[in-house]
Amino acid sequence: MISLPILPILIVLPLIGLAFIFFSSEEDENAVQSKKSALWTCASNFFLSLYLPINFDKSIPHFQFVNSFSWFNSDNLRFALGVDGLSMPFVLLSTFLILICIVFLLPQSKKNMKMYLASFLLLESFLVGTFSAIDLFSFYIFFESILIPMYLIIGFWGGERRIYSAYKFFLYTLLGSVLMLIAIIFLYQEFGTISIPKLLDYTLPFYIQVWLWLAFFSSFAVKIPMWPFHTWLPDAHVEAPTEGSVILAGILLKLGGYGFIRFNLSILPDASIFFTPFIYFLSVLAIIYTSYIALVQEDMKKLIAYSSVAHMGFVTLGIFSANIQGLHGAIIQMISHGIISAALFFSIGSIYNRYKTKKIDFFGGLNLKLPKFSVFFLIFSLGSIGLPGTSGFVGEYLSLLAVYSKNTMVAVISTLGVILSASYMLLLYKRVFLGSLSSNLDKKNDDINFYEIGVYSTLVLLIFIIGIKPGLILDYTTPSLERIIELYPISIF
Amino acid sequence: MLIIPEIFLAICAVIILFISPFLKKEAFLKIGYITLIVLFVSQFFILKDIFYSQLIFDGFFIIDSFGSFLKSLILIGAGLIIFFYLTVSNPKSLKRPEFSILFLISVVGMLLMISSNNLLSLFMSMELQSLALYILVSFSRDDFISSEAGVKYFIIGSLSTCIFLFGTSLIYGLVGSTSFNEISLFMSDLYSTPTMLIVGLIFILVSLSLKISAAPFHMWTPDVYQGAPSIVTTLLSTLPKIAAFGVLIRLLVYPFGEIIIDWGKILIILSITSMLIGSLGALRQTDLKRLMAYSTINHIGFILMALIPGSEDGITSICIYLIFYITMNLGMFLFILNMQRDQISVSSIKDLSGLYKTQPLMAGCLSIILFSMAGIPPMAGFIGKLIILNIIIDNNLFFLAIVAVLTSVIAAFYYIRLIKSIFFDDPIDDLDNISSNHSKYMLCGFAFFNLTVVLYPQFFLNLCASITLSLFAVK
Numbered sequence: 027m028i029s030l031p032i033l034p035i036l037i038v039l040p041l042i043g044l045a046f047i048f049f050s051s052e053e054d055e056n057a058v059q060s061k062k063s064a065l066w067t068c069a070s071n072f073f074l075s076l077y078l079p080i081n082f083d084k085s086i087p088h089f090q091f092v093n094s095f096s097w098f099n100s101d102n103l104r105f106a107l108g109v110d111g112l113s114m115p116f117v118l119l120s121t122f123l124i125l126i127c128i129v130f131l132l133p134q135s136k137k138n139m140k141m142y143l144a145s146f147l148l149l150e151s152f153l154v155g156t157f158s159a160i161d162l163f164s165f166y167i168f169f170e171s172i173l174i175p176m177y178l179i180i181g182f183w184g185g186e187r188r189i190y191s192a193y194k195f196f197l198y199t200l201l202g203s204v205l206m207l208i209a210i211i212f213l214y215q216e217f218g219t220i221s222i223p224k225l226l227d228y229t230l231p232f233y234i235q236v237w238l239w240l241a242f243f244s245s246f247a248v249k250i251p252m253w254p255f256h257t258w259l260p261d262a263h264v265e266a267p268t269e270g271s272v273i274l275a276g277i278l279l280k281l282g283g284y285g286f287i288r289f290n291l292s293i294l295p296d297a298s299i300f301f302t303p304f305i306y307f308l309s310v311l312a313i314i315y316t317s318y319i320a321l322v323q324e325d326m327k328k329l330i331a332y333s334s335v336a337h338m339g340f341v342t343l344g345i346f347s348a349n350i351q352g353l354h355g356a357i358i359q360m361i362s363h364g365i366i367s368a369a370l371f372f373s374i375g376s377i378y379n380r381y382k383t384k385k386i387d388f389f390g391g392l393n394l395k396l397p398k399f400s401v402f403f404l405i406f407s408l409g410s411i412g413l414p415g416t417s418g419f420v421g422e423y424l425s426l427l428a429v430y431s432k433n434t435m436v437a438v439i440s441t442l443g444v445i446l447s448a449s450y451m452l453l454l455y456k457r458v459f460l461g462s463l464s465s466n467l468d469k470k471n472d473d474i475n476f477y478e479i480g481v482y483s484t485l486v487l488l489i490f491i492i493g494i495k496p497g498l499i500l501d502y503t504t505p506s507l508e509r510i511i512e513l514y515p516i517s518i519f
Numbered sequence: 520m521l522i523i524p525e526i527f528l529a530i531c532a533v534i535i536l537f538i539s540p541f542l543k544k545e546a547f548l549k550i551g552y553i554t555l556i557v558l559f560v561s562q563f564f565i566l567k568d569i570f571y572s573q574l575i576f577d578g579f580f581i582i583d584s585f586g587s588f589l590k591s592l593i594l595i596g597a598g599l600i601i602f603f604y605l606t607v608s609n610p611k612s613l614k615r616p617e618f619s620i621l622f623l624i625s626v627v628g629m630l631l632m633i634s635s636n637n638l639l640s641l642f643m644s645m646e647l648q649s650l651a652l653y654i655l656v657s658f659s660r661d662d663f664i665s666s667e668a669g670v671k672y673f674i675i676g677s678l679s680t681c682i683f684l685f686g687t688s689l690i691y692g693l694v695g696s697t698s699f700n701e702i703s704l705f706m707s708d709l710y711s712t713p714t715m716l717i718v719g720l721i722f723i724l725v726s727l728s729l730k731i732s733a734a735p736f737h738m739w740t741p742d743v744y745q746g747a748p749s750i751v752t753t754l755l756s757t758l759p760k761i762a763a764f765g766v767l768i769r770l771l772v773y774p775f776g777e778i779i780i781d782w783g784k785i786l787i788i789l790s791i792t793s794m795l796i797g798s799l800g801a802l803r804q805t806d807l808k809r810l811m812a813y814s815t816i817n818h819i820g821f822i823l824m825a826l827i828p829g830s831e832d833g834i835t836s837i838c839i840y841l842i843f844y845i846t847m848n849l850g851m852f853l854f855i856l857n858m859q860r861d862q863i864s865v866s867s868i869k870d871l872s873g874l875y876k877t878q879p880l881m882a883g884c885l886s887i888i889l890f891s892m893a894g895i896p897p898m899a900g901f902i903g904k905l906i907i908l909n910i911i912i913d914n915n916l917f918f919l920a921i922v923a924v925l926t927s928v929i930a931a932f933y934y935i936r937l938i939k940s941i942f943f944d945d946p947i948d949d950l951d952n953i954s955s956n957h958s959k960y961m962l963c964g965f966a967f968f969n970l971t972v973v974l975y976p977q978f979f980l981n982l983c984a985s986i987t988l989s990l991f992a993v994k
Binding site for chain 2 (some may be wrong): 069096097098163166167168170171173174177178181188189193196200201204205207208211212214215220367
């Protein structure tokens with residue numbers, strides 16, 4: 027059977043779409059032609075990416091669909107692409123969310139729409155590249171390249187303090203990842219290979235592992251983000267345009283978790299054990315502390331941004347519990363947060379497009395004006411809280427289960443985070459949607475349009491599907507994760 | 520005769536000098552085109568003999584492929600700069616035939632510098648290069664700042680010359696010869712290094728540091744870059760750096776290769792200070808040319824780092840980085856040369872504001888070049904940095920690697936500040952559109968090069984690895 031070079035196609039296709047947009051001569055804010063090209067590109071990319079789960083061999087833990095190209099002139103330095111159970115869901119998440127973003131954009135007009143769409147296509151190419159890179163250098167190149175389109179998205183189309191936020195985003199992430207670059211080069215020097223599957227076979231002395239672990243940690247902890255490296259996130263979210271926030275929360279944060287599993291846990295297991303209490307400490311702090319901060323936010327986007335930090339705390343707890351439930355929990359939590367937070371940011375975008383404000387105080391009784399929308403928002407909020415039946419529950423439950431088997435105290439404290447998340451999300455819903463209609467609003471019904479209904483119902487469907495049958499994803503990931511666990515030494519924590 | 524290119528260039532420079540008074544109208548254009556042809560022809564001479572390796576004039580000069588490679592890089596750069604000069608609109612004071620002639624003479628000096636195999640020939644060729652550059656820097660003679668820059672450059676340059684001569688005399692006193700071969704023989708017979716030799720080497724290193732503007736010998740750079748006419752700044756920031764690096768590499772690897780422990784430490788200090796000063800100094804700059812001066816210092820620090828192990832891989836990575844460095848710098852300066860408002864040249868960062876709204880394509884190209892300078896993947900600058908960091912970490916210089924990446928983050932801050940101005944700020948007062956199509960195409964070309972290098976880095980790696988072999992064959 028001739029195998030399709032599916033991953034290179036997924037990376038190059040958005041670039042072709044980008045070229046189409048680039049050479050179209052539309053200068054207006056609506057840019058119908060460019061929207062069409064972007065939609066077609068993203069749609070075909072998404073459907074092409076479905077090739078991955080269909081042809082994926084679930085019984086093999088190794089990388090599949092591997093394509094490698096000669097890059098530098100040595101056999102050890104090859105540019106290699108491939109996916110395993112761990113990365114495949116994220117590739118799908120990327121192509122899916124970008125498609126949803128473009129659909130959401132269709133009825134809107136924005137300044138310089140053409141370049142806005144182009145940035146998203148560029149972002150899609152880089153994201154797929156990052157998740158499917160199986161050598162260290164191309165991983166780093168894609169990982170860092172994401173900064174360029176994201177910097178432009180936040181800085182060009184963002185809110186009032188967009189420039190400050192764009193800077194903060196760029197420099198925080200760059201500072202984290204250059205240290206990772208040193209670690210990557212060191213790994214290459216030490217083993218003479220940059221291929222991730224080959225690196226799994228080597229073990230390093232403990233004291234070297236510690237330094238490398240810290241270097242990788244500096245990059246991913248900023249990205250995911252963990253307390254106290256999270257301060258760029260609220261700023262970036264509040265100022266980014268709706269679709270920018272969606273991608274930021276939906277996919278970019280997952281790069282951190284993905285990196286933790288792929289590098290810190292798999293390649294540096296001894297150091298991971300050594301640092302587990304440290305991670306537990308930061309995660310619990312993130313869950314409790316940022317939840318309290320989310321409670322007092324006046325801006326809806328900021329509230330969701332802080333809640334993201336808290337939810338990512340569960341992910342890191344799950345990852346570093348280093349048992350199969352924990353990793354399953356982390357993966358499901360990341361995918362589910364990718365969908366739910368995307369949905370919440372879209373919702374806030376819908377509200378913002380109508381009333382040009384995100385201040386919670388401005389609103390009240392919005393369910394009278396937007397009845398359909400308020401149902402969707404309630405479902406998303408409940409998903410974010412982690413109500414059983416939604417995808418949020420599965421992730422949090424599995425992560426907590428994993429931590430409970432390792433450290434009861436940590437599990438008990440972090441369970442409080444679930445209660446806190448219920449309080450801030452329900453409070454948000456109460457203040458915005460319930461009660462009597464705010465005096466700032468008129469009685470006119472301006473409920474969501476066709477495109478929005480399409481976007482939201484797809485997301486709701488996904489939330490329930492993953493919530494009820496998480497096995498759909500876990501079947502794919504289990505062999506790869508079990509392999510990581512097998513290599514992991516027994517820990518005392 | 521393997522030194523034909525230099526002789527040819529020198530004779531041509533003299534001939535052009537003699538015919539220039541007889542040309543009436545637009546003399547500078549005609550002379551410029553002749554210069555371009557001359558450079559082209561000598562490029563051909565160099566490429567013809569690129570794989571030869573020979574000592575000539577009794578070991579006064581050496582021809583090898585390492586030198587020929589750098590020479591051809593210089594000639595390409597020189598051709599591009601002369602082409603810039605011919606295609607962008609220059610102030611009136613620059614439209615004189617002497618410009619091209621002096622330019623040609625300084626190029627001859629640079630080529631001779633690279634092939635010098637003797638401290639004396641090195642000294643003379645360095646002087647030839649510098650004297651022409653002193654005049655070029657103060658070429659806008661009615662301009663107060665340009666003259667001031669010329670004087671500054673001259674004083675610092677003469678100081679550098681004195682220091683160089685002093686170091687040479689110390690080494691001559693010990694070795695009894697100024698030939699690199701003799702010095703090398705002398706070194707290999709030694710049981711312990713005489714202190715005087717190291718002192719002499721330090722003097723020579725200081726002098727060369729002044730030439731490549733490595734911190735702490737960088738003080739002249741921002742002022743001279745700002746004061747000199749932009750086209751001369753373009754020249755200053757690229758070609759003499761290549762020549763000086765060629766000299767530095769040849770000197771340190773061949774005659775002084777035995778005492779790598781001694782000069783390695785000096786280079787560590789030089790590179791760390793350069794990277795720090797280059798990145799921190801640029802933060803508060805408001806003038807693009809001054810900013811480029813600090814950016815140069817930062818890049819120089821990075822390149823110096825790769826010389827510390829003194830290994831073949833290190834030199835290879837320097838050559839690769841130099842190629843990327845001149846494409847980035849030429850691209851950036853090509854834009855600066857074209858920055859005009861109402862036909863008057865401007866060079867402040869504020870003038871970039873809102874460039875995206877008026878000239879989107881140019882803004883895009885410029886940002887690609889800036890991202891490349893900042894070392895953000897997937898641009899060429901990142902590949903260069905990756906290769907050098909690889910060498911550093913290979914030699915277990917972790918502290919240096921960490922300083923390098925941290926300073927490059929600081930440096931990224933000021934590059935993305937420019938990108939911020941280009942994309943996010945509202946235009947204050949529109950710049951004139953770039954009038955010359957040549958400049959537009961070339962800027963696109965530089966941007967395209969910087970963007971696509973990531974696809975075929977092995978080409979540069981192979982090329983540079985094959986030419987550095989010759990440097991180590993002498994040993």
